[in-house]
Structure formats: C-alpha cells, structure tokens
Amino acid sequence: MAGPNLLIIGAGGVGDVVANKAVQFRDRFGTITWAARTADKLAKKAAAVNARYGAPEDSPFIAAEPVDARDTDAVAALIEKTGARIVLNVASPYCNVAISDACLQTGASYLDTALAEDEFTIDIPPNWYEHKEWPRRPEFKAKGVTALLGMGFDPGVVNIFCAWARKHHFDAIDSIDIIDVNAGNHGKYFATNFDPDVNLREVTEEVITWEDGEWKFIPHHSIWQDVTLPLVGEQRVYSMGHDEVQSLAVNFPDTPRISFWMGFGEHYMKVLEVLDTLGLTSSVPVEVDGQMVAPNRVVKALLPDPASLAENYTGKIVIGVDVSGRKDGQDKRVFIWSTLDHKENYEEVGAQSISYSTGVPVITAALLMADGTWDPKTMVNVEELDPDPFLALMPEVGCPWQADELPTDGSWPYADGAGSPSAAPLSQQSAATDRGAT
Amino acid sequence: MAGPNLLIIGAGGVGDVVANKAVQFRDRFGTITWAARTADKLAKKAAAVNARYGAPEDSPFIAAEPVDARDTDAVAALIEKTGARIVLNVASPYCNVAISDACLQTGASYLDTALAEDEFTIDIPPNWYEHKEWPRRPEFKAKGVTALLGMGFDPGVVNIFCAWARKHHFDAIDSIDIIDVNAGNHGKYFATNFDPDVNLREVTEEVITWEDGEWKFIPHHSIWQDVTLPLVGEQRVYSMGHDEVQSLAVNFPDTPRISFWMGFGEHYMKVLEVLDTLGLTSSVPVEVDGQMVAPNRVVKALLPDPASLAENYTGKIVIGVDVSGRKDGQDKRVFIWSTLDHKENYEEVGAQSISYSTGVPVITAALLMADGTWDPKTMVNVEELDPDPFLALMPEVGCPWQADELPTDGSWPYADGAGSPSAAPLSQQSAATDRGAT
Numbered sequence: 034m035a036g037p038n039l040l041i042i043g044a045g046g047v048g049d050v051v052a053n054k055a056v057q058f059r060d061r062f063g064t065i066t067w068a069a070r071t072a073d074k075l076a077k078k079a080a081a082v083n084a085r086y087g088a089p090e091d092s093p094f095i096a097a098e099p100v101d102a103r104d105t106d107a108v109a110a111l112i113e114k115t116g117a118r119i120v121l122n123v124a125s126p127y128c129n130v131a132i133s134d135a136c137l138q139t140g141a142s143y144l145d146t147a148l149a150e151d152e153f154t155i156d157i158p159p160n161w162y163e164h165k166e167w168p169r170r171p172e173f174k175a176k177g178v179t180a181l182l183g184m185g186f187d188p189g190v191v192n193i194f195c196a197w198a199r200k201h202h203f204d205a206i207d208s209i210d211i212i213d214v215n216a217g218n219h220g221k222y223f224a225t226n227f228d229p230d231v232n233l234r235e236v237t238e239e240v241i242t243w244e245d246g247e248w249k250f251i252p253h254h255s256i257w258q259d260v261t262l263p264l265v266g267e268q269r270v271y272s273m274g275h276d277e278v279q280s281l282a283v284n285f286p287d288t289p290r291i292s293f294w295m296g297f298g299e300h301y302m303k304v305l306e307v308l309d310t311l312g313l314t315s316s317v318p319v320e321v322d323g324q325m326v327a328p329n330r331v332v333k334a335l336l337p338d339p340a341s342l343a344e345n346y347t348g349k350i351v352i353g354v355d356v357s358g359r360k361d362g363q364d365k366r367v368f369i370w371s372t373l374d375h376k377e378n379y380e381e382v383g384a385q386s387i388s389y390s391t392g393v394p395v396i397t398a399a400l401l402m403a404d405g406t407w408d409p410k411t412m413v414n415v416e417e418l419d420p421d422p423f424l425a426l427m428p429e430v431g432c433p434w435q436a437d438e439l440p441t442d443g444s445w446p447y448a449d450g451a452g453s454p455s456a457a458p459l460s461q462q463s464a465a466t467d468r469g470a471t
Numbered sequence: 472m473a474g475p476n477l478l479i480i481g482a483g484g485v486g487d488v489v490a491n492k493a494v495q496f497r498d499r500f501g502t503i504t505w506a507a508r509t510a511d512k513l514a515k516k517a518a519a520v521n522a523r524y525g526a527p528e529d530s531p532f533i534a535a536e537p538v539d540a541r542d543t544d545a546v547a548a549l550i551e552k553t554g555a556r557i558v559l560n561v562a563s564p565y566c567n568v569a570i571s572d573a574c575l576q577t578g579a580s581y582l583d584t585a586l587a588e589d590e591f592t593i594d595i596p597p598n599w600y601e602h603k604e605w606p607r608r609p610e611f612k613a614k615g616v617t618a619l620l621g622m623g624f625d626p627g628v629v630n631i632f633c634a635w636a637r638k639h640h641f642d643a644i645d646s647i648d649i650i651d652v653n654a655g656n657h658g659k660y661f662a663t664n665f666d667p668d669v670n671l672r673e674v675t676e677e678v679i680t681w682e683d684g685e686w687k688f689i690p691h692h693s694i695w696q697d698v699t700l701p702l703v704g705e706q707r708v709y710s711m712g713h714d715e716v717q718s719l720a721v722n723f724p725d726t727p728r729i730s731f732w733m734g735f736g737e738h739y740m741k742v743l744e745v746l747d748t749l750g751l752t753s754s755v756p757v758e759v760d761g762q763m764v765a766p767n768r769v770v771k772a773l774l775p776d777p778a779s780l781a782e783n784y785t786g787k788i789v790i791g792v793d794v795s796g797r798k799d800g801q802d803k804r805v806f807i808w809s810t811l812d813h814k815e816n817y818e819e820v821g822a823q824s825i826s827y828s829t830g831v832p833v834i835t836a837a838l839l840m841a842d843g844t845w846d847p848k849t850m851v852n853v854e855e856l857d858p859d860p861f862l863a864l865m866p867e868v869g870c871p872w873q874a875d876e877l878p879t880d881g882s883w884p885y886a887d888g889a890g891s892p893s894a895a896p897l898s899q900q901s902a903a904t905d906r907g908a909t
Contacts, residue, residue: 304745311661311774319769320772326764331759334757
C-alpha cells in the first residue's frame with residue numbers, strides 16, 4: 034500500500050534537501066508534490082531531482098506546482114488538488130500562518146521548522162509560541178489535526194535529544210545548553226546560510242534565555258564561552274535566543290536553566306558589528322528618497338544567495354545538547370550531537386549542511402507521520418513526542434548522531450579533532466550511506 | 472558704497488559657515504540672501520544667524536528664500552529678484568549645473584566648492600573637469616562671466632597654496648602631495664563629515680593620481696604612508712582621487728607627480744571595508760522588494776546628519792600641501808598648511824571644522840570678487856589666479872595658514888604635537904579672533 038500523498042512547500046536550500054530526501058524514500062509515500070512561488074525556478078529544480086534519481090520522463094517522482102504560500106485559500110486548494118495528507122512547510126516563516134490554516138481547513142497534517150514571523154517586527158516577548166502557534170492549538174486538537182512545530186534540527190532534533198536524555202539518562206535535569214557551530218568555510222567575504230532577512234534578525238535580537246526558572250534578557254553577543262567540540266575543536270559560542278528555548282522552558286518545567294549558543298568567528302562578528310551598529314540589520318523601514326525601505330532587505334539584496342554557497346562550502350557543522358543533571362543520585366552530564374560535512378551533503382543533494390541538517394529531520398518526521406508512528410492529532414512541539422523512533426530512523430535518512438557521557442565539572446574531553454571523548458559513547462548511530470541516487 | 476548683492480545657495484554645514492561669515496563681513500556686501508530647498512529649516516537658520524549678530528527685527532542682515540537649486544529657471548529668477556551679482560553655490564554638487572547655468576543667463580559671478588556630480592554615476596574617467604565644467608568655459612569667457620571652480624579648502628585653498636609655492640618658492644616643482652587629516656573625534660560609531668552620499672562615493676572610487684606625467688589608476692586605500700604633521704602628530708594617510716589633482720595636473724604641466732592623501736583611522740577603515748565590500752557604498756540602484764534603491768542612500772538615511780556632529784566634535788584638522796622641487800639650483804621642500812579646531816569653530820558659528828574650512832575660503836574669495844581683486848570674467852580653477860591677495864585675506868576671515876621649509880629627504884621634522892619644525896616658518900598668518908558676534 035502506498036503511503037500518504039506529500040506536499041512540500043518551499044524551494045530554498047532546505048526545500049532542495051527535503052525534495053531529494055522525499056524522492057529517496059518515495060516508496061513510503063504516495064504522490065510527492067513540490068510547491069513554491071516561482072514556477073520556472075521550481076520546474077527546473079524538480080526536473081533536476083527527477084533526473085538525479087532516474088525518474089521516467091512520463092512518470093516523474095516529484096511534481097512541481099507554483100503556489101503563493103501566503104494565501105491560505107491557494108494552499109488549501111493545492112492540498113485538495115494533490116490529495117496531500119502531509120504538508121511539509123519549508124517556506125519562509127512569513128508563510129507559516131497561511132499554510133497551517135490551510136491544513137486546519139483540509140485536515141492535512143502540518144509540519145514546520147521555525148516559528149511564524151512577521152516581516153517587520155523584532156524583539157517579540159516570550160513565550161514566542163504564544164503569539165501565533167499555541168493559541169491555535171485547541172483548534173487543531175478539536176479537529177484532530179496533527180501539527181509538528183519546529184521540526185528541523187534546531188529547533189527540532191535538539192528538542193528530541195532533550196526528550197531522549199530525559200527518558201533514558203536523567204531523573205532530573207538541571208541545565209540544557211544547545212550548541213550550534215558551523216565550522217565550515219564558504220569562501221565569501223560575508224554571507225548568511227539561510228534567508229539573510231530572517232538570519233540577521235535572529236542574530237541581532239535581544240537574547241532571551243531561561244535562567245533560574247524565568248526569562249532573562251541580555252544584549253546580543255554579550256555572553257560567550259569557549260567550548261571544545263568533537264571534530265571541530267575549540268569554538269567561541271555566544272548566547273542567543275532561539276525557538277527551542279521557548280518551548281523547552283515549558284515542556285521541561287523542572288529544568289532551571291536552558292540556553293542556546295551559536296558559534297561566530299571573529300570576521301563574522303566584525304561585519305555584524307558594523308551592520309548592526311549602523312542599523313543595517315533592522316527590519317523596520319526607513320524613508321529613503323521618499324520610499325520606505327527596510328535596511329535588512331537592502332543588505333539581503335546585496336548578499337550572496339544562500340543557495341549559491343553550497344558549491345564551494347567545505348568543513349563540518351556540529352550541533353548538540355549539553356545536558357547536566359542527576360541519575361540514581363549521581364551527578365551526570367551527557368552531550369548528544371550530530372555532525373555533517375558540507376561537501377558530502379553538496380555532493381549528495383546539491384545543498385550545504387545547514388540546509389541538509391534541517392531537511393533530513395523533516396523527512397524523518399514525515400516518514401513517522403506517514404506510517405502512523407507519530408500522529409498526535411493535535412499541535413505539538415516535538416519534545417512532546419516519543420524520541421526513540423525518530424532517533425532510530427534519522428541516521429537512515431542521512432544524519433548520524435552520538436551521545437557521550439562528559440565530565441560533570443563542565444570540561445570538554447574531546448582532543449582536538451577527535452570524534453569521541455576517551456570514554457566510549459553512550460550511543461552512536463552512523464548515517465546510512467546508500468541514498469539511491471543514480 | 473555698498474558692495475554687490477550676495478546670494479548663498481545651500482544650507483548644509485558649509486552653508487551655515489558661509490552665511491555666518493557673510494554676515495560678519497556684511498559691510499563689504501550689499502544685500503545678503505540665503506537660499507535652500509526647505510523653507511522652514513532655512514528660515515530658522517537665517518533667524519539664528521541674524522540673532523547671533525544682533526540684526527534689528529525689521530532689518531535682518533540675511534534674508535531667507537526657498538529655492539529648488541536643481542531648477543535653472545528658479546535660480547535665475549531668484550538672482551533677478553535679489554539683484555545678486557555674486558552667487559555662492561554651497562549646495563549639493565548635483566545642483567552645480569543648474570546654478571552655474573543660471574549665472575550664465577543672468578551674468579552673476581559664480582563660485583562652487585566641488586565638481587558637479589550625477590547621483591548614480593561612479594568612477595568617472597579623467598579629466599573630471601572635462602565632463603561638465605570646462606566644456607562650458609568658452610561660453611563664460613564669451614559672455615565675460617566669472618566662475619570660480621572648486622573654491623573650498625580642498626579643492627580651493629590647497630590649489631592656491633600650490634600657486635603661492637610656484638610664485639614665491641620654486642623654479643620647478645617635482646611633486647605636490649596634498650594631505651588632508653581630520654584628527655577630530657565626533658564621538659559617534661561612524662559618521663561622515665559632509666553628505667554621506669557624496670563622501671562615501673569619494674572614498675570608495677578607484678583612485679586616480681598623477682604619476683610620471685600621466686593618470687594612474689589604483690584601487691582605493693591600496694597605497695598609504697605615515698606622516699607626522701604639525702599639532703596632530705603621526706597619521707596614516709591614503710592615496711585618494713580628488714578634484715584638485717585633476718585641475719593641477721593641467722595647470723602645473725611640468726610637475727610629474729601630484730597626489731592627494733587623506734587620513735583614515737583603523738576604526739573608520741574597518742567600517743568602510745564592510746560597507747564597501749558588501750556593496751553598501753554603491754550609488755548604483757539595486758532591486759529591493761520591487762523598488763529600485765541605491766544602497767548608499769540607505770546608509771545615508773541611517774548615518775548621523777553631518778550637521779549634528781558639530782556640537783560634540785573635539786580636536787583639530789590639518790590640511791596642507793607638501794611641495795618638492797628646486798629653487799636657485801637647490802633642492803627645496805615646503806609644507807604649506809592650515810589648522811582649525813572643531814570646538815572653536817562650533818563656538819563661533821555652530822559648525823565643525825570640515826564645514827568651517829570650506830566656508831571661510833568661500834567668503835574670502837567672495838570678498839575678493841566683491842572688491843574686484845579677483846574678477847577673471849571667465850571660468851577658472853583657482854590656482855590660475857594670483858594667490859597673494861587671497862592668502863593675505865584668509866586669516867582675517869578665520870583660517871590661519873603657515874609655510875614651513877622641510878628636509879628634502881622627505882622626513883617630517885614636527886615633534887609630536889608641535890606647531891613648527893625646528894627652523895622658523897617661511898610664513899605664518901594667524902587667524903583674526905574678533906568675529907563681531909554679539
């Protein structure tokens with residue numbers, strides 16, 4: 034029996050990965066449709082994916098359908114037309130509300146990878162999910178419609194790592210530090226790895242972190258630490274606000290401290306300081322010769338297209354959660370992490386690892402939705418679901434993960450460039466290597 | 472007998488200085504009119520100047536008249552209405568053509584402080600004066616209308632310094648190095664001292680310099696030297712293209728090397744590198760959400776208004792020409808320079824020294840035009856005129872100058888912070904201190 038029909042919305046870097054991965058696992062889905070705003074560009078992309086996996090000319094594995102993803106009716110009509118039962122939203126976060134509304138209307142399951150955003154709004158107060166998502170949860174629940182919020186890597190897999198740590202390794206968790214480091218090099222003077230608009234807002238907002246059981250607000254890039262991660266070695270990471278801190282604070286109510294940390298190099302920090310101090314990262318429009326212009330849109334127009342970076346990207350990303358707490362009366366610390374290699378990912382699907390690390394979890398979750406393993410029939414953040422089937426499946430879809438027990442004094446035992454501390458990993462799941470490309 | 476009626480066009484920082492200075496020397500002019508685009512702002516500024524010098528309510532020293540300075544007919548009508556015989560153009564260089572055409576039409580004498588520019592054009596080939604100015608010289612000559620081009624400090628006074636050096640100190644000049652250093656501090660993260668639009672274009676254009684008797688093109692900020700100037704000490708100055716190099720190359724045909732150097736600090740260079748590398752200094756419009764937007768206009772909209780810097784500006788500027796050549800068979804080197812102090816200038820006229828150093832030469836020249844000392848009845852660059860009366864008068868108007876004989880080995884004999892080398896100056900002219908403000 035063929036699985037449910039799939040509708041993928043969004044054809045940026047993550048969309049590319051999701052489309053490739055959906056086609057790789059096409060035997061577990063019904064029809065696969067890929068929708069985005071620009072018909073020409075989308076048609077070319079879909080043709081390339083069909084060609085990569087050897088689809089017959091008259092029977093493509095993936096079909097292209099142009100859509101305005103900010104138009105609920107248009108999305109609902111496309112869901113009806115394609116008979117999609119699962120909608121994977123990997124479009125801009127500005128489209129989230131329209132797409133999830135279309136799912137509510139049609140009963141199709143919904144998944145996204147980041148919080149809904151408004152284009153010209155910054156520094157939203159916590160809890161971020163209370164603005165657009167959670168108020169609509171009762172409606173999803175009443176109609177029995179599944180919605181998985183924030184199901185990329187971070188948010189997404191890192192939330193699931195936390196759920197797995199709680200389920201298997203801790204009686205009580207005292208702190209969660211999510212650490213996201215891109216140690217890759219794209220060779221450009223400056224570029225963002227996803228939409229510059231969204232990315233520059235994210236990195237320049239006031240940092241909201243969870244400390245002593247309450248929200249704490251600090252200026253961006255004002256707190257940092259140097260960590261020594263597996264494979265990529267010593268890295269300076271800065272405290273930053275991020276979606277998953279918002280939901281974990283609610284779903285891990287007994288954990289007093291939850292922080293997100295992102296790595297930034299010196300050169301990046303220099304460019305960001307200039308752009309930010311001058312107001313060029315702002316999404317609040319200013320008057321320029323009688324027109325209203327958002328400065329960050331101008332910067333976006335000048336920066337390289339994130340998709341263009343993939344071809345020459347080298348190096349690795351490492352994303353993990355550093356969890357400390359107690360088990361059986363003893364202090365315990367576990368680091369659960371994944372790594373991907375930009376060049377390997379590009380060779381497989383034509384995208385860099387930031388996109389790849391977001392797209393693989395999307396299809397992993399879609400496979401669990403397709404076979405009924407994950408079907409909460411309401412809106413959830415993914416840490417609310419059983420982590421085990423997801424983490425068992427993700428390596429097969431393309432992303433390995435590993436858990437290491439670390440010293441409880443907070444030190445990092447990875448020798449520079451090593452993939453494991455001196456002690457053996459608690460758990461190690463390698464990625465599958467045969468992806469079915471012809 | 473009252474002098475000729477004066478029309479000042481432009482109410483930026485330089486306009487402020489010119490208006491103040493015109494009123495200080497009002498006994499040598501007829502009526503004084505100040506024109507600019509924005510009526511309200513101009514009326515307030517004119518009222519402040521009248522108040523500063525104690526003008527009677529019913530008989531102001533300076534009158535305000537709104538005008539669109541890019542509209543030749545409007546400017547010509549205002550010249551007729553005010554009976555102006557001298558028009559001082561201190562508006563944006565985008566207005567030069569319209570204002571000088573209005574002078575040609577009406578026969579009024581014309582003066583400007585910088586080359587005419589087009590808003591969205593960069594990297595104009597040499598000779599810059601051949602694009603807009605010099606092709607119209609025959610018409611000025613035929614009608615006997617005086618036009619003084621580039622009569623600020625640089626271009627302007629530095630050209631006159633060169634003429635003075637040639638007249639009094641050299642038989643032959645081998646090299647002219649114009650050096651412009653602002654050692655002041657405005658306390659802002661980043662700001663330009665005049666229109667950001669014009670300024671950022673100037674500092675990021677390809678550098679055109681005169682070397683071995685021909686034009687040489689080098690990337691901006693690619694050549695620098697460390698100099699030790701009087702009063703402000705050691706400074707790093709970068710080779711830059713500038714108006715005066717263009718005219719001096721023609722008017723000093725036997726001088727093989729003419730360069731302009733501007734001082735830039737490390738922090739300025741960092742910000743400029745980011746803005747320039749990302750394309751944010753470009754005046755070439757790009758598409759942003761369906762609108763065409765020039766990136767440098769967005770930066771301009773975000774940077775502090777140059778006029779707002781004056782209040783907290785401290786420190787000094789030093790601008791001079793380092794001339795080397797031969798006199799009576801001997802090698803000779805002379806440095807002719809001026810200095811101004813931001814705080815002193817602000818206290819006198821409410822403007823910082825970059826504006827002050829441009830405005831004082833404008834009124835010095837206007838006084839020479841008014842009494843007939845300078846009246847070439849054609850278009851000239853100011854090095855074509857007799858430098859002596861100008862340099863005799865400028866200190867009285869507010870800007871001192873000094874000439875020092877320096878070692879011919881190229882070294883700088885100023886002990887850090889000293890105002891003279893060990894040998895006595897060749898010439899020293901202090902500024903007058905009583906400016907007649909009430």
